[in-house]
Amino acid sequence: MNAPLMDPAAVLRRAERLPRYTSYPTANHFTPEVTAEDYAAWLGLLPEDAALSLYLHVPFCDSLCWYCACSTKATKRYAPIAAYLERLEAEVAKVAARVPAGHGVRHLHWGGGSPDILTAQDIRRLGATLAGAFRLAPDLEFAIEVDPRLMTGEKADSLVGVGVNRISVGVQDFDPQVQRAIGRMQSFDVTRDAVGMFRERGVRSINMDLVYGLPHQTEVTLMQTLEQVLELMPDRIALFGYAHLPQRAHNQRLIDERVLPDALARYAMSQRLARALVAAGYAPRGIDHFARADDALATAPLNRNFQGYTTDAAEHLIGLGASAIGKLPQGYVQNAVGAREYMEAIDRGDLATARGFALTDDDRLHAFVIERLMCDFDISTDAVRDAFGTRAAAHVQDEIEAVLGEDGDGIVERTIDGLRMTVRGRPFVRSICARFDAYLNPEPGVVRHSMAI
Ligand SMILES: C[S@@+](CC[C@H](N)C(=O)[O-])C[C@H]1O[C@@H](n2cnc3c(N)ncnc32)[C@H](O)[C@@H]1O
Numbered sequence: 162m163n164a165p166l167m168d169p170a171a172v173l174r175r176a177e178r179l180p181r182y183t184s185y186p187t188a189n190h191f192t193p194e195v196t197a198e199d200y201a202a203w204l205g206l207l208p209e210d211a212a213l214s215l216y217l218h219v220p221f222c223d224s225l226c227w228y229c230a231c232s233t234k235a236t237k238r239y240a241p242i243a244a245y246l247e248r249l250e251a252e253v254a255k256v257a258a259r260v261p262a263g264h265g266v267r268h269l270h271w272g273g274g275s276p277d278i279l280t281a282q283d284i285r286r287l288g289a290t291l292a293g294a295f296r297l298a299p300d301l302e303f304a305i306e307v308d309p310r311l312m313t314g315e316k317a318d319s320l321v322g323v324g325v326n327r328i329s330v331g332v333q334d335f336d337p338q339v340q341r342a343i344g345r346m347q348s349f350d351v352t353r354d355a356v357g358m359f360r361e362r363g364v365r366s367i368n369m370d371l372v373y374g375l376p377h378q379t380e381v382t383l384m385q386t387l388e389q390v391l392e393l394m395p396d397r398i399a400l401f402g403y404a405h406l407p408q409r410a411h412n413q414r415l416i417d418e419r420v421l422p423d424a425l426a427r428y429a430m431s432q433r434l435a436r437a438l439v440a441a442g443y444a445p446r447g448i449d450h451f452a453r454a455d456d457a458l459a460t461a462p463l464n465r466n467f468q469g470y471t472t473d474a475a476e477h478l479i480g481l482g483a484s485a486i487g488k489l490p491q492g493y494v495q496n497a498v499g500a501r502e503y504m505e506a507i508d509r510g511d512l513a514t515a516r517g518f519a520l521t522d523d524d525r526l527h528a529f530v531i532e533r534l535m536c537d538f539d540i541s542t543d544a545v546r547d548a549f550g551t552r553a554a555a556h557v558q559d560e561i562e563a564v565l566g567e568d569g570d571g572i573v574e575r576t577i578d579g580l581r582m583t584v585r586g587r588p589f590v591r592s593i594c595a596r597f598d599a600y601l602n603p604e605p606g607v608v609r610h611s612m613a614i
Pocket residue numbers: 222228229230231272273274275306307308309329330331332333370371372401402403404405
C-alpha cells in the first residue's frame with residue numbers, strides 16, 4: 162500500500178463522479194418491471210439446501226447526521242419504530258415461508274440507520290422471530306451496525322443474547338470542529354464505553370467506520386482521530402470517502418461546501434491514513450477496508466456486497482425491511498424505500514418488492530469482472546474462461562486491450578492473462594470498473610455518484 166503518489170494532474174483527471182460498485186448493474190438502474198411476483202418466483206427456485214445471507218434494515222436514528230447518505234430518518238418517538246418492527250416481523254414470516262425447508266443462514270446483518278435504536282426487549286423479540294423463522298447455522302456470523310451514542314449495557318446484553326458476534330461502530334471523526342460541521346457530536350469516551358460493553362460480553366470482532374473528505378478535515382486532524390481509534394484496537398477499519406450528494410440526500414445541504422476538502426486533499430488524506438494503518442499492522446483490503454492480521458478479512462477471499470467488502474460468498478442474499486436489497490441468481494430485488502410505503506406493501510399482504518433488475522448473461526459476466534477488480538485489483542481472462550467460456554473470455558480480452566491502450570497515467574498494467582491495477586493506480590479502480598460498465602451513461606446536469614477518490 163506504500164505506493165508512490167500520483168501527480169496532481171493525474172489525480173484531478175481521475176477524480177470523476179462514479180458508482181461505488183457495491184452491485185452491478187448499480188441500483189440506479191433497478192426498475193419497477195421486477196415485481197413482488199418475480200421475487201416470489203425467484204425464491205421458489207432456491208435450491209433445497211440454499212445457503213442464505215440475511216440483511217435486515219432498521220431505517221431510524223435518534224438524530225440525522227448531516228453527511229449521512231443512508232436510507233434512514235430521525236425520530237424521538239418510539240411509536241414509529243414499534244409500528245415498523247411489526248411489519249418487519251410480518252415480512253420475515255412471509256419470506257421464510259417461501260424459502261426451502263433445508264436452507265441454512267450463515268450470515269445475518271442488521272444495518273441502518275441505527276438498529277441499536279431498538280429497545281432491549283425488541284432486540285430480543287426480533288432475534289427470537291428470526292431464529293424461529295429461519296434455520297440459523299450454528300457458526301452464524303451475526304453483525305450489527307451500532308451508533309455508540311445509543312448503546313447501553315442492557316442493549317448489549319440483549320444483542321449478545323440473540324447471537325451478535327460482530328459489531329460495526331460509527332466513528333467518522335473525533336475532531337470537535339469537524340463534528341460540529343457534520344452535526345454529529347460523539348465523544349471518545351462514549352465510543353470507548355460502547356466498544357468495552359461488547360468486549361466485556363465476549364464479542365471479538367469490532368469494526369470502526371471513519372470518513373475522510375468531511376468539512377474542516379486535514380491530514381493532521383485525521384491522524385489525531387486515527388491515533389484515538391487505534392487506542393481502541395478495532396479488528397477492522399472502514400475508511401470511506403465522504404460521498405457528497407446534496408441533490409439526493411437533502412440533509413447534506415446543511416454541510417458548508419466551502420470548507421469541504423478538494424479532490425487533491427481527499428487523495429492526500431486517504432493515502433496518509435492508509436500508510437499509517439499499514440504501519441500500525443493493518444492489511445489493506447479493497448479500496449477502503451483494513452484488517453488486523455488475525456482477522457478473517459485480512460486474508461480470506463474478498464467479495465463485494467451492499468455493505469462494502471465481506472468474506473461472505475453467499476449466492477443468495479435476502480433483504481428485509483424498507484429499502485433493503487436482495488440478490489438471487491436471477492437478479493436483484495429492492496423493497497419499497499420509504500418506511501411508510503414499505504409498511505403499506507406489507508399490510509396489503511404482498512412482499513414489499515418495489516423494483517429490481519433481472520440479470521442477463523452479459524450482466525453476470527461484467528458483474529464478475531467488476532467485482533474481481535474491486536476486490537482483487539485484477540482480472541484474469543483464465544478465470545473468466547472457467548466461469549463463462551471461451552467467447553466471453555475473448556470479449557473481455559478485447560475490452561482489456563482497450564483499457565490498456567487508453568491508460569496514460571500508469572494505473573493499470575498487463576499480466577500474463579489479463580490486467581491488474583498498479584499499486585499507485587488502486588485508489589482509482591472505480592474509473593477502470595466504469596470502463597466495463599455497459600450501463601454508465603452520464604446524463605448532463607444529473608449528479609448520481611460520488612467522487613471516485
Ligand atoms: C448505518 S451507518 C453506521 C451505524 C450508525 N448509524 C452510526 O452512524 O454510528 C453506516 C456508515 O456509513 C457511512 N456513511 C454514511 N453516510 C456517508 C457518506 N455520505 N459518505 C461516506 N460514508 C458515509 C458512515 O461511516 C457510517 O458509519
